[in-house]
Amino acid sequence: MVKNIKPSGRLSLSKIGGFAWNTVEGEGCTVFTRSGRRVRGSVLVTAASSHVYGAKTAELKRDDDTMEVRLDEKAASVEEVKSLGIDVGDYIAFDPRVELTNGFVRSRHLDDKAAVACLVEALRALRSEGLKPAQTTYFFISNFEEVGHGAANGLPAEAGELVVVDMAAVGDGQNSDEFHATLCVKDSSGPYHHGLSNHLRKLADNHGIPYKVDIYPYYGSDGSAFWRAGGEAAVALIGPGVDASHNYERTHTDALTATANWILAYLLD
Numbered sequence: 001m002v003k004n005i006k007p008s009g010r011l012s013l014s015k016i017g018g019f020a021w022n023t024v025e026g027e028g029c030t031v032f033t034r035s036g037r038r039v040r041g042s043v044l045v046t047a048a049s050s051h052v053y054g055a056k057t058a059e060l061k062r063d064d065d066t067m068e069v070r071l072d073e074k075a076a077s078v079e080e081v082k083s084l085g086i087d088v089g090d091y092i093a094f095d096p097r098v099e100l101t102n103g104f105v106r107s108r109h110l111d112d113k114a115a116v117a118c119l120v121e122a123l124r125a126l127r128s129e130g131l132k133p134a135q136t137t138y139f140f141i142s143n144f145e146e147v148g149h150g151a152a153n154g155l156p157a158e159a160g161e162l163v164v165v166d167m168a169a170v171g172d173g174q175n176s177d178e179f180h181a182t183l184c185v186k187d188s189s190g191p192y193h194h195g196l197s198n199h200l201r202k203l204a205d206n207h208g209i210p211y212k213v214d215i216y217p218y219y220g221s222d223g224s225a226f227w228r229a230g231g232e233a234a235v236a237l238i239g240p241g242v243d244a245s246h247n248y249e250r251t252h253t254d255a256l257t258a259t260a261n262w263i264l265a266y267l268l269d
Contacts, residue, residue, distance in 0.1 A: 042070050
């Protein structure tokens with residue numbers, strides 16, 4: 001989001017979500033103005049040129065004070081930028097750069113586009129086969145999971161179980177990988193519901209769904225927000241394995257298929 005317009009005509013930023021600044025350095029982006037105009041640009045460190053700044057380019061810490069957007073417009077002052085319709089509070093979106101290769105899906109924001117894709121595909125499969133969930137089921141997709149209050153409100157009071165579908169983080173020390181669905185049994189908000197988690201494991205075992213089980217110490221979900229808001233339903237968490245979370249992410253169609261099949265198994269049980 002635009003935090004301020006600098007005298008140089010570049011934009012200082014206010015971060016939304018849990019990414020690190022170095023993970024988006026050099027990325028193309030679009031500024032969405034209030035009038036609907038879209039302005040292209042790039043995310044850069046303030047000392048971007050090594051021919052000008054020397055070692056400072058590599059050594060400068062990437063943080064809220066040193067990252068900015070360079071606009072692809074002839075605008076080199078506050079007044080010229082504002083004439084484009086840009087102002088404080090305008091949203092800025094990074095380019096997703098989606099590419100499919102050998103079953104791998106590379107893109108920004110697979111957390112949580114990948115999970116939404118799995119939910120949509122499960123619904124598509126139900127419709128194509130003329131099937132209905134075995135229980136009354138609500139699908140809830142939030143735009144606010146990354147800022148911590150996604151499922152704090154909006155779920156029906158009669159819901160007895162909440163199965164969250166979110167990405168599974170892949171990395172050193174983790175059990176998850178890009179080729180399996182994963183059951184998260186504990187994250188920064190504490191353990192998820194033991195009984196519901198075991199039920200999902202049994203379903204995966206019975207249906208031959210490849211899955212892993214993992215714990216994420218630096219992770220929260222819509223289930224975390226639901227519990228913090230006083231929700232009483234049993235909560236469990238599944239999702240496809242995603243490498244380099246909140247960076248230039250990657251998963252595999254094997255993990256997406258396994259997750260969609262797990263959702264279907266739960267819906268039909």
